[in-house]
Amino acid sequence: MDRKRVLFLCTGNSARSQMAEGLVNHFLGDKWQAQSAGTNPAGYVHPMAVQVMAELGIDLSGARSKSVDEFRGAEFDLIITVCDHAAENCPLWLGKGRRVHVGFRDPAAAEGSEAERLEVFREVRDDIRREVFAVLDQVEGNHHVGVRQS
DSSP states (O other): OOOEEEEEEESSSSSHHHHHHHHHHHHSTTTEEEEEEESSOOSSOOHHHHHHHHTTTOOOTTOOOOBGGGGTTOEEEEEEEOSHHHHHTGGGOOSEEEEEEOOOOOGGGOOSOHHHHHHHHHHHHHHHHHHHHHHHHHHHTTOOOSOEEO
């Protein structure tokens, strides 16, 4: 069975989209192949994203922040924007694939102690796992998920 392809778009491709890519490839890799990119890549993967993913046995230490330009012409079954800025700037995405927005707060913007900021990263990670997996499950079942054809 061919795996479906999903691209996660965010602004910096340093936290949310990286976590989504890692979660999907780790837990749903038999059905989905995930990639991630940013409309304005940060040039690094946030260390706290790497840390909270390692807690689940997912190694992002070798991941890199990528530009959406690297995926021009690539075909995806689904493009999921995970931050509002990327959703607003998604006309930058000119490739094939249905698009849906599932927004999450930016954990990199969290304030407080290191422990408090890590907790925000964990909450966002867990929200991504729950909400994105629900969307992918609906797509697999060919249910309408409020996606629009690009």
